[in-house]
Amino acid sequence: MSAPQTGEAASPLQICRIMRPDDANVAGNVHGGNILKMIEEAGCIVGTRHCNTQNGDRCLAALVRVEKTEFLSPVFIGEVTHVTAEITHTSKHSLEVQVKVMAENILTGAKKLANKAALWYVPCSLQNVDKIMEVPPIKYASAEQEEEGRKRYEAQKMERLETKARPEEMMPSPPNPEKHTVGFSQSSLIHLVGPSDCTLHDYVHGGVTMKLMDEVAGIVAARHCNTNIVTASVDAINFHRKIKKGCVVTVTGRLTFVSNKSMEIEVLVDASSVVEAEKGKYRAVSAFFTFISLDKDNKPLPVPALKVEGEDEQRRFDEGKVRYLQNKEKRLSDKMRGQ
Amino acid sequence: MSAPQTGEAASPLQICRIMRPDDANVAGNVHGGNILKMIEEAGCIVGTRHCNTQNGDRCLAALVRVEKTEFLSPVFIGEVTHVTAEITHTSKHSLEVQVKVMAENILTGAKKLANKAALWYVPCSLQNVDKIMEVPPIKYASAEQEEEGRKRYEAQKMERLETKARPEEMMPSPPNPEKHTVGFSQSSLIHLVGPSDCTLHDYVHGGVTMKLMDEVAGIVAARHCNTNIVTASVDAINFHRKIKKGCVVTVTGRLTFVSNKSMEIEVLVDASSVVEAEKGKYRAVSAFFTFISLDKDNKPLPVPALKVEGEDEQRRFDEGKVRYLQNKEKRLSDKMRGQ
Amino acid sequence: MSAPQTGEAASPLQICRIMRPDDANVAGNVHGGNILKMIEEAGCIVGTRHCNTQNGDRCLAALVRVEKTEFLSPVFIGEVTHVTAEITHTSKHSLEVQVKVMAENILTGAKKLANKAALWYVPCSLQNVDKIMEVPPIKYASAEQEEEGRKRYEAQKMERLETKARPEEMMPSPPNPEKHTVGFSQSSLIHLVGPSDCTLHDYVHGGVTMKLMDEVAGIVAARHCNTNIVTASVDAINFHRKIKKGCVVTVTGRLTFVSNKSMEIEVLVDASSVVEAEKGKYRAVSAFFTFISLDKDNKPLPVPALKVEGEDEQRRFDEGKVRYLQNKEKRLSDKMRGQ
Structure with missing residues (x-):
């Protein structure tokens, strides 16, 4: 061995x-x-x-x-x-x-x-x-x-x-949110896990989950800036819990931070069994996706500023800004080291 | 000609x-x-x-x-x-x-x-x-x-x-709904319209929309009774407005009426363009789906009663009961006429 | 009976x-x-x-x-x-x-x-x-x-x-092959066999395998002539061994013969179980696909000549030429017999 x-x-x-x-x-x-x-x-x-x-x-x-x-x-x-x-x-x-x-x-x-x-x-x-x-x-x-x-x-x-699974609940958006607020672009989808999502055993492939997460994050980004948007990067993702065939997964995304040319979107994945509902929902994965907005020649466009409302949104915005500055610094130092 | x-x-x-x-x-x-x-x-x-x-x-x-x-x-x-x-x-x-x-x-x-x-x-x-x-x-x-x-x-x-497009908005569910309430099983999904959803022109095929509606209705039904559920019937559906490629469709379903052995689910389809958000959301389709719950031998099972809360839910429940009784009567008279 | x-x-x-x-x-x-x-x-x-x-x-x-x-x-x-x-x-x-x-x-x-x-x-x-x-x-x-x-x-x-399963191994392409050589366009894909590839039992439908083979052959052809290419014909295919759910199939294609207006591509399909790797790889299918290159009006275009290197490639080229001439003759005689 x-x-x-x-x-x-x-x-x-x-x-x-x-x-x-x-x-x-x-x-x-x-x-x-x-x-x-x-x-x-x-x-x-x-x-x-x-x-x-x-x-x-x-x-x-x-x-x-x-x-x-x-x-x-x-x-x-x-x-x-x-x-x-x-x-x-x-x-x-x-x-x-x-x-x-x-x-x-x-x-x-x-x-x-x-x-x-x-x-x-x-x-x-x-x-x-x-x-x-x-x-x-x-x-x-x-x-x-x-x-x-x-x-x-x-x-x-x-x-x-x-890192533990973020226990934080994502609140439903208010009924008539103002444009460029967090609530305005917040989006969620549900997906019933089918046989093609699982291959050799009855659990969802991590790649299938990431695809759903990217889909929701993309819709959030498109709703915020109404342009052609593409994924620029994804922060490290930890897969806390497995998701089984027959589960319904709820994937929700919301803007946390917006810089001049990028948007950070937090995506939460919750799973629950439709036949064993008494087991309740659990947080399976969470991650931060960064998107950029492109013009017709695939050049980056400026992104509308985010209207932050309330303490929680402000806290998440500040945390997102820290991640943004750290990533920027890292990219610069990688460049200088010739990577 | x-x-x-x-x-x-x-x-x-x-x-x-x-x-x-x-x-x-x-x-x-x-x-x-x-x-x-x-x-x-x-x-x-x-x-x-x-x-x-x-x-x-x-x-x-x-x-x-x-x-x-x-x-x-x-x-x-x-x-x-x-x-x-x-x-x-x-x-x-x-x-x-x-x-x-x-x-x-x-x-x-x-x-x-x-x-x-x-x-x-x-x-x-x-x-x-x-x-x-x-x-x-x-x-x-x-x-x-x-x-x-x-x-x-x-x-x-x-x-x-x-029939005009139902102008009624579907409210987000409360944060911690009680089991067997309308809010508990209410579900919604979003789908970005792709090229395969449209074939000869840039509009979504009606069949694609109906498949998404059935998917959401099925998740609502499964969440209510936690068993194997199947579509029993669909009421007449009018397609009010077309849905274009590049739109995001939001499909939301909620229970309206529950009889001893069936569940009626109202499904609303709203569309909005991601790049022309100023045009806003519009109601494209709405319909009522009826699901039944099956045991392992595909025999119908009793369905848990629906806990109705508030005037709006009670009104929709009563309207659903009228449709249920009308359909039942029609089935009986069809049978007697030997159809 | x-x-x-x-x-x-x-x-x-x-x-x-x-x-x-x-x-x-x-x-x-x-x-x-x-x-x-x-x-x-x-x-x-x-x-x-x-x-x-x-x-x-x-x-x-x-x-x-x-x-x-x-x-x-x-x-x-x-x-x-x-x-x-x-x-x-x-x-x-x-x-x-x-x-x-x-x-x-x-x-x-x-x-x-x-x-x-x-x-x-x-x-x-x-x-x-x-x-x-x-x-x-x-x-x-x-x-x-x-x-x-x-x-x-x-x-x-x-x-x-x-016909026995061709025992011949396909060699990996050299690192920097010259344009229009066999090594330059040689391509391979792998596919993990999932439930939808199989329907009534746990073995892959022959049609699924042929679709993968055509996909690889198409990539080889496009790499060789950089134009819109389409399948013109497929030689008789024998399915030697079955492929089971949970296998990884490796589909490899390489040019064998190029005439003035057509390309012959040999496609080999090897299967191996990911969980029972000790059983090794086996050759499941092999076939020859012929592709043609089309201009914008779907008219055939001339195909760049193939740069043949070494004895093996020359032998395969000569064998391909024999098949090409036989097929041409057959088409002519079919035409004369009014088919």
């Missing part, structure tokens, strides 16, 4: 798919949510394949965390997206998958980097979904590589311990 | 398709909304084909009304549904399509009648969607047949004039 | 469906893969229905072979495709279904023949998927018809015995 993995199981995996009209909005931009769904599908396959190279129960790699990710270039209908997924770290009970998304214009041959992401999975037994299996170790190219992976592992473990 | 159509143009059309897991709920019952969508697709094809057998602008048959329809037998995954659509009446600017849905178990050969429906279409020019074209007349088998069709035409015209 | 079938069970079946934006490429041409999927769905329904008209285990008609088929006219978004399937021959353990695809423009009324295909099915027991059931015989219109069917049966049986 402790022998280093070699060969196929730990080798990178490539998914590619042509982008269709339904993957995109009216302006032809592929929804960020569809990219996230492909990323997660690749991660799930490579992770599940790796964890089943050992003896013991068959298992499925379940998504527990996605690190902050940025959408670096827009992807359009007719382009082919290539998603490459590779296992980059393993601990006793979890593994990290790094994923890169390239978009290729097959008519001109032009390629661009659309996204880079890192996902954490844990192997759940298919016999008993609450049993976490052990992860076979991978072989590292160097001791440095192993050490860096271990640091990422410790950092995300710390963060997951600190 | 006034010559009666004969032969192929007015001949019946058959659609058939195998039912997949994605068409059904967790218990294997195909969603009524998918049956409604297939019915409307067949009606749209046969109507559009007929209206284009004349000179003048090319046109698309747009759905304006569906008569009350009942789901006579449940349909299951793996069965093949056969949808037959036939033009049964034409007026100067509208046509009636009658549709029959048979479900065939291809393993046993058993067939059953799943649904019968009547739909009214008007031909809209593809050059100018607000221009209503003329409908080429069909040839009737007998003078009686023509006369009966004319009566149905007059009856539905009267009803469409009388 | 030897009583000739009469009436409904062996009667032709018609499927029809309006073509949506998602069925087509950016230029509006419906993908050949979607036509193949509809063809196979019709064949599976008519075959399964027929094989269950006898006593014994319930069974499903499983696709084992599709004869060479040509795409005679392009199909566009908004057109209605009519797929007619009829059982034309039965042997003890297999049956032949002939399928015709008409595309109808419902605005102009124009109809055209889009495809004609012949498929071979064997009935697999639903209780035990490895048990092949007997096929009830059909009634032939004439002794000649029966005799011709028997010849087609013998010919395909011989070919299926001769």
Whole structure:
């Protein structure tokens, strides 16, 4: 069991798919949510394949965390997206998958980097979904590589311990909200979890949930600025609780912060079983999405200011501003370090 | 132009398709909304084909009304549904399509009648969607047949004039509603209209809207009784306003009336353009869906009573009871007349 | 058992469906893969229905072979495709279904023949998927018809015995291939088999596999010539091994031969279980697709020559040329015989 993995199981995996009209909005931009769904599908396959190279129960790699990710270039209908997924770290009970998304214009041959992401999975037994299996170790190219992976592992473990599911309820919007207030653009959708949302066991794939979250966040952003909007980035997401087939999920989004050229939207995902309603609703996931508004040439447009009302909205606005400034600073320092 | 159509143009059309897991709920019952969508697709094809057998602008048959329809037998995954659509009446600017849905178990050969429906279409020019074209007349088998069709035409015209879009707003549910109240099961979803929702022009097919309505009504019903629920019938639906590509539709459902073994759910569909928000929301469609609750052998189960709160809910409950009793009486008299 | 079938069970079946934006490429041409999927769905329904008209285990008609088929006219978004399937021959353990695809423009009324295909099915027991059931015989219109069917049966049986799954591995492309080489356009996709890919049992429908194959072949063709490309024909396909739910399929395509106006692409389908990786990958299907390149008026364009590198590519090119010349000759002789 402790022998280093070699060969196929730990080798990178490539998914590619042509982008269709339904993957995109009216302006032809592929929804960020569809990219996230492909990323997660690749991660799930490579992770599940790796964890089943050992003896013991068959298992499925379940998504527990996605690190902050940025959408670096827009992807359009007719382009082919290539998603490459590779296992980059393993601990006793979890593994990290790094994923890169390239978009290729097959008519001109032009390629661009659309996204880079890192996902954490844990192997759940298919016999008993609450049993976490052990992860076979991978072989590292160097001791440095192993050490860096271990640091990422410790950092995300710390963060997951600190972050609990936000207990905060999202209040229904007032009946006739004023334009550009939080209540005006707040939106929510419900989705009945069907067989296609789940593949190998009866639980929703993390990628399906992220796609729904992006959809709601996009509607919130479009309602606020009435233009073509696209996902710019998503903050780290922790998947607190699994969502089962037959559940109704309620996905609600509201603006928390608006800068000159971006909107931060908080998205909450609540699940409840329709047949076991006595178990009540529970918070399954929450995350912050950042959207930008684009003109016809895909250049960023200014965003209308947010009309903040009441203490709670002000507090969330201030917290959002802190995140915005931290991200901005990080981008600058990454740039200076030549990344 | 006034010559009666004969032969192929007015001949019946058959659609058939195998039912997949994605068409059904967790218990294997195909969603009524998918049956409604297939019915409307067949009606749209046969109507559009007929209206284009004349000179003048090319046109698309747009759905304006569906008569009350009942789901006579449940349909299951793996069965093949056969949808037959036939033009049964034409007026100067509208046509009636009658549709029959048979479900065939291809393993046993058993067939059953799943649904019968009547739909009214008007031909809209593809050059100018607000221009209503003329409908080429069909040839009737007998003078009686023509006369009966004319009566149905007059009856539905009267009803469409009388029924206006319900101006009533649906209020958000209170934060912590008690079980079995209207607020407890009230649900709503939002959907961004994509290219696949529209085919030949930029407006949503009526069948797509009905599928979304059935989905919300089903979630409301499941939340009320926490069992396997299926669509039993849908009252006549008038399509007041068209919904364009790029719109966000909000579909909201709430219980209005509950009898011993059935639930009536009012569903409202509002649309608004995300890029032209100043035009505001408008009521596009509204309808009443009736659901029943089933046990494991597909036998009807008793439904928990509805806790009615306030004058508005009581008024809607009383109105629902009148519809329920009228439908019951009609079913009895149809039975006695041997239909 | 030897009583000739009469009436409904062996009667032709018609499927029809309006073509949506998602069925087509950016230029509006419906993908050949979607036509193949509809063809196979019709064949599976008519075959399964027929094989269950006898006593014994319930069974499903499983696709084992599709004869060479040509795409005679392009199909566009908004057109209605009519797929007619009829059982034309039965042997003890297999049956032949002939399928015709008409595309109808419902605005102009124009109809055209889009495809004609012949498929071979064997009935697999639903209780035990490895048990092949007997096929009830059909009634032939004439002794000649029966005799011709028997010849087609013998010919395909011989070919299926001769053809083994191609053991050849597809090598990964070199890192920076030169334009118009085989390595430059070689492409592969992976797909995790979900519940909707399978209907009545846990194995993938042949039509789903063919759609994936067409998708990959289309990407290869587009990369080679950077224009609007469409499927022109598909050589006979043998389905060697079944693919189960929960498998990952890898579909890889590479150019083998390029003539003045057409490209031949070899497509290999390998399957492996993600949870039982120790069982390894197996070759499930392989086939040759021919694509042509079209200008804006749907007229064929010249195709860039293929830069062949190494002995293996040259051998495959020569083999492809032989197939190309044989097909050309056959088309000519069919034309002269007035087919």
